[in-house]
Every structure is written in C-alpha cells, then in structure tokens.
Amino acid sequence: MTDTSAARTPREPAPEHPAETTAQRARLSWSRVVLALGSNLGNRLETLQGAIDEIADTPGVTLQRVSPVYETDPVGGPEQGTYFNAVVEVRTLLTPDLILERANSIEEAFQRVRVERWGPRTLDVDVIWFEHVTRDDPRLTLPHPRAHERSFVLAPWYDIDPEAELPGHGPIADLLARVGPAGVHRRDDLELTADR
Numbered sequence: 001m002t003d004t005s006a007a008r009t010p011r012e013p014a015p016e017h018p019a020e021t022t023a024q025r026a027r028l029s030w031s032r033v034v035l036a037l038g039s040n041l042g043n044r045l046e047t048l049q050g051a052i053d054e055i056a057d058t059p060g061v062t063l064q065r066v067s068p069v070y071e072t073d074p075v076g077g078p079e080q081g082t083y084f085n086a087v088v089e090v091r092t093l094l095t096p097d098l099i100l101e102r103a104n105s106i107e108e109a110f111q112r113v114r115v116e117r118w119g120p121r122t123l124d125v126d127v128i129w130f131e132h133v134t135r136d137d138p139r140l141t142l143p144h145p146r147a148h149e150r151s152f153v154l155a156p157w158y159d160i161d162p163e164a165e166l167p168g169h170g171p172i173a174d175l176l177a178r179v180g181p182a183g184v185h186r187r188d189d190l191e192l193t194a195d196r
C-alpha cells in the first residue's frame, strides 16, 4: 500500500507546525486505557490514592473510573505482606509509550525501588489495556502479558467494567471465573476517590 500521509491536497488545512504530517495530527484522539495499581509497603491506601491523584493531574489524561480496593495475597516473589490493589480507567491523548513513562515516573515519586522480581513495593503501576493497541515489545507489552491470569487485576477491573474484554483472551468475566476468587478480598470499608 502506498503511504499517502505526506501528500496534501489543496483543500487540506496547513499543519500547525511545518514538520507535522497528517498522520501525526490524526493520532491526537482520545483512547481508553486501563491501569492497575498495587502496593504492599508503607501506607498502602494513601499510596494508591496519591497515585490516582497523580494520574488525574497528568496533562492529556482524564480519570474516568476508580475501582474498589482489594486486599490480595502476594502472587510470586519472596514471602511478603498482602497487597492493596485497584484499577483505574482513563481516557488519554498520550501514546502508549508516554503512558508507560508517566506510570514509571509516578512509581518513582513513591520511592519505588526495583530490588527483585515480584518483590515488595510501595507502588506498582501497570498498563493493562490500551484501546486498539496490541504489541509484543518487552518494554511495553499490550495487553499486559499476565493480566488474564491475575485475579488482583481482573476482580477490580470487572467491578468498574463488567463487559470488558482482553484482546487474545476474551471477556474478563470469563477469565475471572476461571481464576476464581481465592486470595482477593474486596475491602468495602476502604475507598479511593476520583475527585480530590
């Protein structure tokens, strides 16, 4: 197929920046994205709320939905304390790479230190699903390569979007039924808020 993105017809508006192509401008549309948050060190609830506030403060990102909090048994890694997990849905103008960059910088703001794989952490922010995007890149795999088998992701996600589907794996309702409810407990006595 011929790439006609650089060819402009006389009726097409001039780019705002001389180097900006039609294709680049077309990318400025809102995408839905699901992010998963986890914490098992320090004040877990305060950390999750702080991360949500940072996400909401990100230019080009609007927070749509925040899940209930789940207390969950650690999966993998060394012996460690239980996690608080939650999921948020946002809409964004940012690219997947920029969303990952932002997720990593929010982790760093909460003194996340990478010591060992699946080890305890103050904050983990994973990109679970990015509308219309699948990719195999190890720096950013979409959807998240382990989301389909993680009840600590599926249970809170199901609460805010029971119809959601994971590309390549099917409806999250089916995935959640498959992994079962063991090790995840909804903490209805705790709340995260979208509007602070």
Ligand SMILES: Nc1ncnc2c1ncn2[C@@H]1O[C@H](COP(=O)(O)OP(=O)(O)OP(=O)(O)O)[C@@H](O)[C@H]1O
Residues within 6 Å of the ligand: 100, 114, 117, 118, 119, 124, 125, 126, 127, 128, 137, 138, 139, 140, 141, 142, 143, 144, 145, 146
């Ligand atoms: N969808 C994704 N979301 C977040 N990080 C990803 C994703 N796909 C690939 N990565 C890469 O995975 C690397 C390790 O991420 P991280 O340290 O958060 O792993 P983890 O939380 O310990 O384990 P897991 O990847 O199983 O959730 C990151 O440097 C990141 O570049």
Ligand SMILES: Nc1nc2c(c(=O)[nH]1)N=C(CO)CN2
Residues within 6 Å of the ligand: 037, 038, 039, 072, 073, 074, 075, 076, 077, 083, 085, 118, 124, 152
């Ligand atoms: N319960 C629970 N277990 C985990 C979690 C997590 O967020 N919750 N995150 C991990 C790496 O992303 C590994 N194991």
